[in-house]
Amino acid sequence: MTAAKCIETMKKATFYTIPLLIAALALPATAAHAHEPLYKNGQQIFLVAPDGSLLDYIPEYGSVVMGRDGRGRPILLDHNGNLVATEMTAGEYGVYRDSYGGAPDPAANGWGRRDWRQNGDRFAARPNRFGESAPRWNGQPSSAFPQAPEIPAPASPDISEERPAARTSSAKPDMNVVALQVFLDRNGISPGVIDGLMGDNVRKALAAYAKKSGRAIDPEADKETILQSLSLEGGLPVRTYTITAEDAAGPYVASIPSDYGKKAELPALSYTSVSEMLAEKFHMGEGFLKTLNPDADFSRPGTVIKVVTPGGKQKDTVARIIADKGRKQLFAYDAEGGLVAAYPATIGSNDTPSPSGTVTVERIAIDPNYTYDPKKNFKQGDNDRVLTINPGPNGPVGNVWIALSKPSYGIHGTPDPERIGKTSSHGCVRLTNWDAQELAGMVKAGVTVEFID
Structure with missing residues (x-):
């Protein structure tokens, strides 16, 4: 079977969904970094990433497709055919962990990427029809926390508030998408983080813009119109910015601990870096900010970097x-x-x-x-x-x-x-x-x- 036919077969496969466990059940200590407990056919299962770590999120419906590797094990693939995770029962994961110390080289032991690629399923990494890849999460473990300052928390705690390291993606940012995201942002329709990727948040924003303005945008046909509009109102989507002494000074914290007791010892839950602060200031993904400025020293005042130019805050009264x-x-x-x-x-x-x-x-x-x-x-x-x-x-x-x-x-x-x-x-x-x-x-x-x- 050719790579193209394999990818098409996977796209036609049933989307992978897993019901969340309603009753809280503690994971074993070795699975502290895992997603919430999952059950399938009466057995607890784990999603094991290609590097041997436990996936600490559950892929959203439609973001992955279900397949099987050369050994017949269930696997999750993104729409480029890249391996996201291998499904293991608790028993399989226990044997795997004991044998390989919890973080083996997946190519060496067969648990992961190279196993299914070596059995004829050669999925070439390429952009999908939306020019994006499936969501990836390499952050810290989920941890429970209440939902309100100075008021009782909800009966069921929310997911982790941990801030992960800047995320990277195999998809290359598209500057036309950046322009579209900036255009939407300036018009009061948030696309979420500006990262140059044509994801679901952008598509939802396009629909909302049409509802607000009465005019639909075609991201391909309206490229020139979007750029003209941006240049007349707020300037081009990307500009330069000089890091100031105030930017570099912070204050910043080295990291945000997951333990509440240690959180409470911090004078503030500040940003952890200049790049994190600047990414939020300009409504950008931190990874995209670093992609635009691969050689920048963000900690040095006077450094000139490229940033996007989002819109100012909307001033209307919401009823x-x-x-x-x-x-x-x-x-x-x-x-x-x-x-x-x-x-x-x-x-x-x-x-x-x-x-x-x-x-x-x-x-x-x-x-x-x-x-x-x-x-x-x-x-x-x-x-x-x-x-x-x-x-x-x-x-x-x-x-x-x-x-x-x-x-x-x-x-x-x-x-x-x-x-x-x-x-x-x-x-x-x-x-x-x-x-x-x-x-x-x-x-x-x-x-x-x-x-x-």
């Missing part, structure tokens, strides 16, 4: 918000029913859904403290007392908390903007920090928030 769970998107409307802004969002999950119906905004907190109380909701690690975690963009709820009338639920920021719209949360609505800040400036107490499916 009504719709949180669309199915689209993973939040829509903000004015009093006349006009669409003011749209943001990609992570909204609830099947096991711990967001509220149904309509609630209201109660208050807005910028740079909120974060209160952890193990007696009210859950216990994290060995922490058994109330902790106050100081503010910062890498805090559990980012740097914004918009409290809703349903206790413990809110709209908030996140320390990991690149996962917005791609994973499940446990009830709350997560936006990028910059989108949450923009929304916070347009709402006030009493604004209605309607959750729809």
